[in-house]
Amino acid sequence: MTEKQSAAITVKVQTEDFSQELIYKQLAAIPYCGAIVTFVGLVRDHPELELKALELEHYPGMTEHCLYSIAEEAVQRFSLKAVQIVHRVGYLTPEQQIVVVGVAAGHRSDAFAGAEFIMDYLKTQVPIWKKQHDTSGTLWVEAKTSDQQQYNRWSKC
Amino acid sequence: MTEKQSAAITVKVQTEDFSQELIYKQLAAIPYCGAIVTFVGLVRDHPELELKALELEHYPGMTEHCLYSIAEEAVQRFSLKAVQIVHRVGYLTPEQQIVVVGVAAGHRSDAFAGAEFIMDYLKTQVPIWKKQHDTSGTLWVEAKTSDQQQYNRWSKC
Amino acid sequence: MIKILFFGALRERLQQDSLNLPLTTSCSVEELQHKLCFHSPAFTESFTSANLLCAVNQKLTKKDQMIQSGDEVAFFPPVTGG
Amino acid sequence: MIKILFFGALRERLQQDSLNLPLTTSCSVEELQHKLCFHSPAFTESFTSANLLCAVNQKLTKKDQMIQSGDEVAFFPPVTGG
Numbered sequence: 001m002t003e004k005q006s007a008a009i010t011v012k013v014q015t016e017d018f019s020q021e022l023i024y025k026q027l028a029a030i031p032y033c034g035a036i037v038t039f040v041g042l043v044r045d046h047p048e049l050e051l052k053a054l055e056l057e058h059y060p061g062m063t064e065h066c067l068y069s070i071a072e073e074a075v076q077r078f079s080l081k082a083v084q085i086v087h088r089v090g091y092l093t094p095e096q097q098i099v100v101v102g103v104a105a106g107h108r109s110d111a112f113a114g115a116e117f118i119m120d121y122l123k124t125q126v127p128i129w130k131k132q133h134d135t136s137g138t139l140w141v142e143a144k145t146s147d148q149q150q151y152n153r154w155s156k157c
Numbered sequence: 158m159t160e161k162q163s164a165a166i167t168v169k170v171q172t173e174d175f176s177q178e179l180i181y182k183q184l185a186a187i188p189y190c191g192a193i194v195t196f197v198g199l200v201r202d203h204p205e206l207e208l209k210a211l212e213l214e215h216y217p218g219m220t221e222h223c224l225y226s227i228a229e230e231a232v233q234r235f236s237l238k239a240v241q242i243v244h245r246v247g248y249l250t251p252e253q254q255i256v257v258v259g260v261a262a263g264h265r266s267d268a269f270a271g272a273e274f275i276m277d278y279l280k281t282q283v284p285i286w287k288k289q290h291d292t293s294g295t296l297w298v299e300a301k302t303s304d305q306q307q308y309n310r311w312s313k314c
Numbered sequence: 315m316i317k318i319l320f321f322g323a324l325r326e327r328l329q330q331d332s333l334n335l336p337l338t339t340s341c342s343v344e345e346l347q348h349k350l351c352f353h354s355p356a357f358t359e360s361f362t363s364a365n366l367l368c369a370v371n372q373k374l375t376k377k378d379q380m381i382q383s384g385d386e387v388a389f390f391p392p393v394t395g396g
Numbered sequence: 397m398i399k400i401l402f403f404g405a406l407r408e409r410l411q412q413d414s415l416n417l418p419l420t421t422s423c424s425v426e427e428l429q430h431k432l433c434f435h436s437p438a439f440t441e442s443f444t445s446a447n448l449l450c451a452v453n454q455k456l457t458k459k460d461q462m463i464q465s466g467d468e469v470a471f472f473p474p475v476t477g478g
Contacts, residue, residue, distance in 0.1 A: 213477065255478070
């Protein structure tokens with residue numbers, strides 16, 4: 001019988017913005033943690049292309065369950081002590097925050113691996129879709145093979 | 158002739174605390190960035206051992222130069238758009254912040270790799286030493302072979 | 315009866331976000347896709363594409379997964395969140 | 397003349413943080429370590445240890461690095477920052 005790592009997991013899917021600061025502060029308050037890694041994804045404007053907005057659609061219910069399962073798996077694989085994930089949906093303009101993943105761990109290599117693992121899963125397994133609005137119209141964002149390759153790295157041998 | 162990536166690099170070595178929030182906000186304001194990764198190392202208390210403090214000594218001048226070179230190398234290797242590093246020295250008590258590394262990049266894999274690269278270099282190449290103060294006395298922290306192994310991963314083939 | 319949900323570009327192409335379908339006997343995801351092809355020309359085009367993902371009761375599944383009456387089935391393109 | 401700096405556990409063991417040493421001809425880091433061994437018993441013990449790092453003019457160097465008069469040389473144990 002393997003002992004299960006217990007950890008504080010928080011998952012939110014919301015239209016409102018989130019505070020990276022608050023998430024960091026909550027993670028830093030977890031006892032016996034030496035390492036906190038946060039990742040934030042922003043709506044990226046491109047110099048060539050006039051992006052007006054990203055519209056994010058998701059599968060309510062399944063999105064939250066997926067994110068929670070990913071967080072739980074990351075806790076077990078990397079001995080994380082806490083995970084916080086907030087993913088925004090709806091209409092987001094350039095430079096706005098899309099997603100934050102924050103993890104607290106005893107050691108830095110676990111914290112880095114845990115946060116990257118969650119992002120790689122999120123990018124390929126969680127039912128969220130982006131539609132790009134620019135000056136020439138709208139376009140559904142295509143899934144990238146590089147994201148699938150990033151995800152495949154984590155499969156257990 | 159290879160084109161050099163230009164980026165905003167800030168390096169500080171100080172006794173005062175730093176604001177993770179401020180560093181995040183400055184990184185998030187960089188144009189055309191899609192990904193921000195921050196790492197914070199904290200003084201880790203152990204349940205078994207009554208740690209009173211860590212005392213951090215460094216080599217003034219060389220520490221700053223080393224951190225700056227590492228940041229510059231990370232910018233080139235991972236196309237980073239900005240790097241901020243603050244390392245504290247002096248007398249730090251449990252749960253206090255020791256170091257922050259924050260990076261902004263176009264893509265998430267570069268942001269994760271850049272931040273982890275900087276931390277792995279910092280742990281093995283930058284002239285800073287920790288002395289542990291606990292209820293039984295003081296002890297210089299020993300370098301870990303795991304840190305050296307982490308560092309060796311990045312050597313160019 | 316099963317409830318079928320559509321998301322993203324698929325939802326837009328089909329111009330509907332869900333569909334209720336009577337199901338008398340259990341069938342696989344693949345068999346359900348074949349059935350949906352006969353629904354309309356837009357459905358035919360969409361459900362012959364190999365690139366669709368499927369979730370049954372909010373879990374990603376393979377094409378041989380069996381579907382029972384009462385299940386919630388969702389079809390959608392590869393995801394692009396984050 | 398060269399300035400030699402000591403840090404961390406080494407500084408504590410030697411009970412001094414620096415030392416000025418006349419240098420008439422250029423020598424290697426390794427040769428300097430040998431010289432320092434004769435300085436005192438604490439130095440002998442410390443500088444026969446294989447585990448010391450050396451920086452010349454604030455750059456980490458190997459043991460065959462040549463030292464010139466005017467250089468700043470530092471010896472210290474493996475680093476433990478971060």
